[in-house]
Amino acid sequence: MTPQAKDLALLRTLPLFAPLSDETFAKLAGSIRFDRYVKGDTIVRQGDQAKWVMVVLEGFVKLTRLSANGEETLIHIFGRGETFAESVAVLGDKHTTTAEAASPTRIVRLPAHVVAQAAREVPELALSILHESSAKIWALMDEIEALKAQTADQRVLRFLLSLVPAHATSAEARLPYTKGVIAASLGLKQETLSRSFARLKSIGIDIDGRMVRIADADRIAAEIERLNRIV
Amino acid sequence: MTPQAKDLALLRTLPLFAPLSDETFAKLAGSIRFDRYVKGDTIVRQGDQAKWVMVVLEGFVKLTRLSANGEETLIHIFGRGETFAESVAVLGDKHTTTAEAASPTRIVRLPAHVVAQAAREVPELALSILHESSAKIWALMDEIEALKAQTADQRVLRFLLSLVPAHATSAEARLPYTKGVIAASLGLKQETLSRSFARLKSIGIDIDGRMVRIADADRIAAEIERLNRIV
DNA sequence: CGGCTAGTTGACTTCATTCAACGCTGGTGG
């Protein structure tokens, strides 16, 4: 399999494309474009016309918003296999966020008009885009819930828990992006995250540079619980 | 026009239904159901199968999430003309939030299977549902941005600004729901909101019970700005 | 080697929450 064929195979398995017939998929795949970005590159700019549906093949993309005062607020992070800009692109709207590579990143883009046209012809595609949007809504609701109802430590613990493979009880993992970005994604300052990590050493969480070692995942869940009760 | 005919006319103008042909709209309208709720009633429960697409005709509906510790977190509030549960219903998923009437409320519901079927047959409907979802994504991103990047006073000011009609420079309005709910929607405790209102008197904002009088909307915008610079 | 960028740590500040008491208002039942 050539590298590109591999990428296409990955695409085919994504929720966005999986329900499509081979024929429809082939039509879409015909107009695909591959891109590479280095950390810090801007992929799409807030306010620009959306012309492409994007899929992350490798690396991480951070969505940010420019606030009135010029500061940027991190809204969400996308990783391998995740789609973004799909709804704006299909609807012909403008980007409401900026997307920037948070690490070396490869993405695939499909021209908006091709996808939009196909969505009109093939109801499955429209529904699977809707499905993606729906999933995004849930993810954003999760974030809001976390920001409103959880303390810094709880959010950090939840994040760490997400690094542990399902059913595993202990884990050794690499932080997916820099601590600064992790902090921003959790709605924290870098210093606060650093202090939080330091505190969490006592419950079997060891962070050394980019490596995390989690002794007991259940203990993390228990600690999130405990922090709830204290209040 | 009978009251119901009026409601149907309102429905017809909503973004969700406006792009539809008369024929499609009539098909949907045929299976509509009207409902009334009093404040505090549960409209849909988190975890239940989504069977209906809902549209608010009157009043306000608050979406909440049950957190692990049994507390409920307010995620979003819907008002007149807004649709909710449309994506979950069409996709046949379960509700991920609870919806509760935040005031006396009238809603319209359409059976999920009817809408889902129509969405498969009429691409415009699928796209307009997608459009709704997309709008919801933006709204949620706004909330996240506000929670991460703005202080309590800024969020309160932003909320007050949303009560001022476009282009108006001063306004007298009624708070759409109780202060407790406003506080929760802004990610604040009731006490904090109360104190914020008290502070804001000095810039021409007067709150007396449910009534708000805003002397100068530009001043509010300026104050939001000023609070940015201070930091 | 110097100069970045990323991350840590300490001291201090501040914004929002918590806890608790109290006020107002509208409804209900004696």
Add this chain to the structure above:
DNA sequence: CCACCAGCGTTGAATGAAGTCAACTAGCCG
């Protein structure tokens, strides 16, 4: 008709969680 209560909101005092500012370290690239 009044008394009492519940729900909603306000206010004060004390606390605490996270942010700010600043100094410093470690690693990395040219």
